[in-house]
Amino acid sequence: MISVNQVSFSVKGRSLVENIRFQATTGELWAIVGANGAGKSTLMKLLTREHTPDSGTIDFLGKDLKNYKLKELAQLRAVLAQQNNISLSFTVREIVMMGRYPFYDASPDKHDHRIAELCLEKTGMAAFGNRLFPTLSGGEQQRVQLARTLAQIWEVKGGYLFLDEPTTGMDLLHQYETFQLAKEMTIKGFGVIAVVHDLNLALQYADKVLMMKDGKALSAGTPETVLTEGNIKDAFGLSVRIIQPESTPFPVIVPDTAYKNNVENINSL
Numbered sequence: 001m002i003s004v005n006q007v008s009f010s011v012k013g014r015s016l017v018e019n020i021r022f023q024a025t026t027g028e029l030w031a032i033v034g035a036n037g038a039g040k041s042t043l044m045k046l047l048t049r050e051h052t053p054d055s056g057t058i059d060f061l062g063k064d065l066k067n068y069k070l071k072e073l074a075q076l077r078a079v080l081a082q083q084n085n086i087s088l089s090f091t092v093r094e095i096v097m098m099g100r101y102p103f104y105d106a107s108p109d110k111h112d113h114r115i116a117e118l119c120l121e122k123t124g125m126a127a128f129g130n131r132l133f134p135t136l137s138g139g140e141q142q143r144v145q146l147a148r149t150l151a152q153i154w155e156v157k158g159g160y161l162f163l164d165e166p167t168t169g170m171d172l173l174h175q176y177e178t179f180q181l182a183k184e185m186t187i188k189g190f191g192v193i194a195v196v197h198d199l200n201l202a203l204q205y206a207d208k209v210l211m212m213k214d215g216k217a218l219s220a221g222t223p224e225t226v227l228t229e230g231n232i233k234d235a236f237g238l239s240v241r242i243i244q245p246e247s248t249p250f251p252v253i254v255p256d257t258a259y260k261n262n263v264e265n266i267n268s269l
């Protein structure tokens, strides 16, 4: 379990994250949602120890996060950060093998290579193993980074995946495949915490949602209780309708038609 207790963080007197409190257990997929600048990435950096809270505590798997050695943490959780700029000429396979660094001393063995290949397959990137990473498209690079993250955590029982906007640059199919994979990981007993911009993906795949606004938790709980028309209007300033099409087992969030009409008015100017 990861237990976040009244965590706050500020930079130069400006509060970026304020009094956040939630508990995420293994087997759950948590989506962190909110408008640009709401504090989602800052919270992820606190959860992954890139930042240290000014106040409050984060307990990770029964121990205060700040008391872990870095290597120990790397063997328990993997992080897909928002920015993964790699301009050096590593091959795709070499990037994915980086996920195995915490698990070997001198050089990777057959087992490490097998896991890396499996994760390339899982992300649909098996055919790209020998390609130079910088020659890939944005969405392909993101899928390789996801494969690296999976390779790190693949054999860790009860490990955690922290994904900051994992579907950036991905086409529609791969966005859904990424969340399908994240869901599979929770079914295998991992914990997943992801920053998600697409509220429909959050509604469809998340077990729990934390909605942030101005660094604070606006709402937390099941997708149905958090992703309401009222909360979305409050957090994003956008009127939406939540509809239940006959052909889908889950509801769909669509912008209110009043908003669409407004756009049409602008276009007709």
Ligand SMILES: Nc1ncnc2c1ncn2[C@@H]1O[C@H](COP(=O)(O)OP(=O)(O)OP(=O)(O)O)[C@@H](O)[C@H]1O
Binding pocket: 011, 016, 034, 035, 036, 037, 038, 039, 040, 041, 042, 043
């Ligand atoms: N090091 C920093 N110094 C000053 N301000 C910062 C710093 N890091 C983040 N911020 C500010 O804190 C706020 C929250 O940033 P954060 O990146 O957490 O937002 P976010 O919710 O992830 O946004 P987005 O959806 O755009 O990725 C923003 O207004 C950002 O400009």
